[in-house]
Amino acid sequence: MGLFETKIEVKDVNAFGKPKLPPGQTPTSKFPVLTYGETQKIRREDWSLAVWGLVEEEQRWTWDDFMKLPQTKIRADFHCVTHWSRFDDEWEGVLFRDLIRQIKVKPEAKFVLQHAYGGYTTNLPLQWMIEEDVILAHTFNGEPLPEEHGGPVRVFTPRRYAWKGAKWIRGFEFLAKDRPGFWEMNGYSNTADPWKEERFW
Numbered sequence: 001m002g003l004f005e006t007k008i009e010v011k012d013v014n015a016f017g018k019p020k021l022p023p024g025q026t027p028t029s030k031f032p033v034l035t036y037g038e039t040q041k042i043r044r045e046d047w048s049l050a051v052w053g054l055v056e057e058e059q060r061w062t063w064d065d066f067m068k069l070p071q072t073k074i075r076a077d078f079h080c081v082t083h084w085s086r087f088d089d090e091w092e093g094v095l096f097r098d099l100i101r102q103i104k105v106k107p108e109a110k111f112v113l114q115h116a117y118g119g120y121t122t123n124l125p126l127q128w129m130i131e132e133d134v135i136l137a138h139t140f141n142g143e144p145l146p147e148e149h150g151g152p153v154r155v156f157t158p159r160r161y162a163w164k165g166a167k168w169i170r171g172f173e174f175l176a177k178d179r180p181g182f183w184e185m186n187g188y189s190n191t192a193d194p195w196k197e198e199r200f201w
């Protein structure tokens with residue numbers, strides 16, 4: 001893996017046509033843990049996922065229910081606002097766009113606030129959540145997602161900086177108006193596009 005660090009060249013292009021290495025990022029084969037506060041320790045049997053807000057009906061999935069939803073593997077790069085990127089990991093789980101096929105979102109819903117166990121939140125437009133391969137991942141490179149990286153289930157946003165994905169996800173709130181999440185209230189960009197270096201406001 002050490003040599004891998006030299007393999008990413010600026011001219012390389014990623015799966016959606018953007019430079020593999022976004023501006024201001026440095027490749028790494030490490031996977032640092034960045035958590036504000038404590039690692040949440042949630043057993044699979046205690047975990048559940050809920051949707052509320054602008055939905056026709058609130059709904060909840062247990063681990064077993066969740067594992068019956070369509071499962072997808074994506075290979076993608078991880079970009080942290082603190083200037084490191086890691087490449088070509090395999091993330092397995094449920095795409096957000098497949099999850100919301102299971103529910104009826106009200107037409108006025110335009111934004112989604114992710115809520116994590118422990119209180120972390122982060123926000124994105126509903127359209128981006130659907131279009132940008134946002135995944136609720138439980139498996140990372142073929143192994144259960146480690147607790148410190150958000151297991152049993154985290155959100156991963158391959159087209160945004162990583163703070164846009166809540167580790168230990170517990171629910172999605174559907175909103176008509178945007179509502180800033182934890183880091184968005186504390187100085188981080190609302191839109192978080194790594195190719196535009198949208199880091200802070």
Ligand SMILES: Nc1nc2c(c(=O)[nH]1)N[C@H]1C(S)=C(S)[C@@H](COP(=O)(O)O)O[C@H]1N2
Pocket residue numbers: 031032033034035036037080081116117118120148149150162163164165166167168183
């Ligand atoms: N629940 C929760 N999710 C979170 C965070 C957090 O503190 N709590 N930190 C975010 C930030 S700032 C980053 S960079 C990534 C880090 O993910 P990692 O620890 O797996 O590298 O998780 C994001 N999701």
Ligand SMILES: [Mo]
Pocket residue numbers: 034080081082162163
């Ligand atoms: Mo971060």
